[in-house]
Amino acid sequence: MRRWNGWGDDTINYPLPPNGAKFLEEHVGAATPPQDATLEQVLSSIPPSRLPAHPLISAEPIDRLRHARGQSLPDWVALRSGQIPAFPDGVAFPNTPDEVLALIRYAKDTGVRLIPYGGGTSVVGHINPLPGDPPVLTVNLGRLNQLLSLDEISHLATFGAGVPGPELEAHLRARGFTLGHFPQSFEYSTLGGWVVTRSSGQQSLWYGRIENLFAGGTLISPIGTLHLPPHPASAAGPDLRQLVLGSEGRLGILTDVTVRVSPLPEREVFYAIFFPDFTSGETAVRQMAQARLPLSMLRLSSATETATTLALAGHETLIGTLERLLQIRHIGPEKSLLLLGITGSERLVKATRKSALAIAREYGGVFVGQRFGEQWRKNRFRAPYLRNTLWEMGYAVDTLETAVSWHNVQPTMHAIENSLQQALQSEGEHIHVFTHLSHIYTHGASIYTTFLFRLADQPEHTLARWQKLKTAASEAIVAQGGTISHQHGVGTDHAPWLAAEKGPLGMAVLQDVCHRFDPEGIMNPGKLLVPESGGNNNVAA
Ligand SMILES: Cc1cc2nc3c(=O)[nH]c(=O)nc-3n(C[C@H](O)[C@H](O)[C@H](O)COP(=O)(O)OP(=O)(O)OC[C@H]3O[C@@H](n4cnc5c(N)ncnc54)[C@H](O)[C@@H]3O)c2cc1C
Structure with a gap:
């Protein structure tokens, strides 16, 4: 079963290798395991539902708890401590687009606010009810999960928007x-979550980001239904799909999505190359991209990330041999x-590898084959389970991300890292x-940065530490001219920095679009655009 206060299936654990605890103690300091609230304690703290009864709505405390928060660090602090400032008053699980429409009508008639919910994996506060809101109904779209059609000639597939990744891939495979x-x-x-948060997959270099894969779909909004036809291209004025991409549940509920699919590749391989330093690696990957090599992924770690990866990989003897060889x-x-x-095809893989290795060699890259790459592939969806282990030892881990043009990559990376390193200096952390x-x-x-810090003695102090870190890094990103998010979206946590990127006219246009689709403000209020009160649900209550 899925964990209610952490990541993933509760039968899966990701223990640290034997030297992991020592590494953390050396780099972050000795930590104290926190006293987490129990499920029973949290369930007993949930206030009564304020929703008028409806046959599609569950007001069961366990459903309300399981939809109360996502996966951001403030969400973890809230769930683990049991200090959750607001719960949805109920959760609906519509089976059809007509039921979605009925729920939107119900919200309009009763003044209830609606939060569309896909998988609840948001890391920026997208699906959290905000304290002080009118009654909130979370709409879990998980039952809209069917493959509705597959056009094998045009390579277009239409799914219910609530389909999760593994089910979607199983249907297609x-x-x-x-x-x-x-x-x-x-x-x-x-x-649906991927589309409205402008998500990016690990192999987007080959398949494209979700905005390249999103061909069309249906959005049911409070004022009507928007049908987006899957034209291969169009010059018929602005592309309305771009309004839906990144709309974060503010415009309505996506009920079906048509995506551009590809035939299963003949081969898929992941290799590892070590460079003498980050600058050599950066130059090589830039050249590979600018030569437009048909690669599916380029993921370049800084020296500190490389050292951390190797230290926490386990397999000490193997890593020792590798280090000596290098x-x-x-x-x-x-x-x-x-x-x-x-x-791609066997031929394409061979030819691309040859071209990529030629560029890597020019910058001192040493090719070490497939073993590391395969290890990464094996663990690619397992790494987040480490968050559970770290939390239980007394450490918090969070990530943040931006994107900039090449000349600005290293300055931005250093500005983010420095801002984080200095943010808790006054506390000696x-x-x-x-x-x-x-x-x-x-x-x-x-640029994707990970930071680890110690949990404080009280949850509100941990939250205050996170606020300082997040604010410092977000200010550094904005000062460098980076986007406030390359892939996680805006939600509540990035909303204060959105205006720096969009400008006053851009913000006004976004406000107008939200108002046009949702004049009564029932759809996911307080997300994407800072609420008029200026509130933020992450500030310690
Ligand atoms: C461990 C971990 C790793 C992650 N890795 C990545 C990554 O590699 N790349 C990446 O891009 N993101 C990543 N994320 C962030 C997150 O998974 C994405 O933002 C994802 O797209 C959210 O999808 P979801 O279905 O869980 O949406 P939710 O979290 O349920 O919702 C996100 C937003 O979408 C809205 N929404 C959801 N479904 C609909 C719908 N059908 N109609 C209208 N609105 C809807 C919600 O109202 C909310 O505003 C990661 C998160 C975690 C926890």
Whole structure:
């Protein structure tokens, strides 16, 4: 069963290797395991539902708790401590688009607010009811999960928007196709969630981001239904699909989505290359992207991330042998690990690998084969389980991300890392920070930074630590001219920084669009755009 206060299936654990605890103690400090609230304690704290009864709505406390928060660090603090400032008053599980329409009508008639819910994997506060809101109904779209049609000639598939990653891929694979969209949250996140948060999968270099895969669909809004036809291209004025992409549940509920699918590839391989330092690796991946090599993934770790990965990989003897081998090839402590994926026919894989390795060699890259890459593939959806282990030891881990053009990659990366390292200096807390370039483009790259810090003695102090870290890093991103999000979206946590990117006219247009689709403000209020009160649900209550 899915954990109610952590990540993933509760039968799956990801223990730290034997040297992991020592590594954390050296880099972050000794930690104290927290006293988490029990499920019974949290269930007994849920206030009565304020919703008028409706046959489609459950007001069961367990349903309300399971839809109260997503996966951001403030969500974890709330769920683990049991200090949850607001719960949905009920949860509906519509079976058909007509039932979705009925729920929207119910909300309009009763003044209830609606939160569309896909897989609840948001890491920026998208699905959280806000304290002080009128009654809130969360609409779980998980029953809209069917493959509705597959056009094998045009390579277009239409699904119910609530289909989660594994089910979607299973349907397609059975017919010889794939969508190829693999965010790390693949196990639980849904097609509708991907579209409205502008998600990016790990192999987007080959398959494209969700905005490249999203061909059309149906959005039921409070004022009517928007049908988006899956034209291959169109010059008929602005593309309305772009309004729905990134709309974060503010405009209505996506009930079905048509996606561009691909035949299953003949081969899919992941290799590892070590560079003497990050700058050499960065230059090589830029050249690979600008040469438009048909790669599926380029993921380049900083020296600190490389060292952390190797230290926490376990297999000490194997890593020791690798380190010695690399040393002989002049790859020392500043080494930078590149994971490189290729997808396609046997011939394409061979030819692409040859071209990529030629570029890597020019910058001192040492190719170490498939073993590391395969290990990464095996664990690609397992790594988030480590968050459970770390929390239970007394450590919090969070990530943030941006994208900038090439000339600005290293300055931005250093500005983010420095801001995090300094944010808790006055408390004497040490933050372990490391970064990788997660998605590579011809014109720039996304920067994905992970930071680890110690839980404080009280949940509100942990939250205050996170606020300082998040604010410092977000300010650094904005000061560098980066986007406030490359893939996680805006939600509540990034909303204060959105205006820096969109400008006053852009913000006014977004407000107008939300108002046009939802004049009474019933759809997911307070997300994407800062609520008029300026409130934020993450501030310690
Ligand atoms: C461990 C972990 C790893 C992650 N890795 C990645 C990654 O690699 N790439 C990436 O892009 N993101 C990643 N994320 C973030 C998250 O998974 C994405 O934002 C994802 O797209 C959210 O999908 P969901 O179905 O869980 O949506 P939810 O979290 O349920 O909802 C997100 C937003 O979408 C709205 N929504 C959902 N479904 C609909 C619908 N049918 N109609 C209208 N509105 C809807 C909700 O109201 C909310 O505003 C990760 C998150 C976690 C926890």
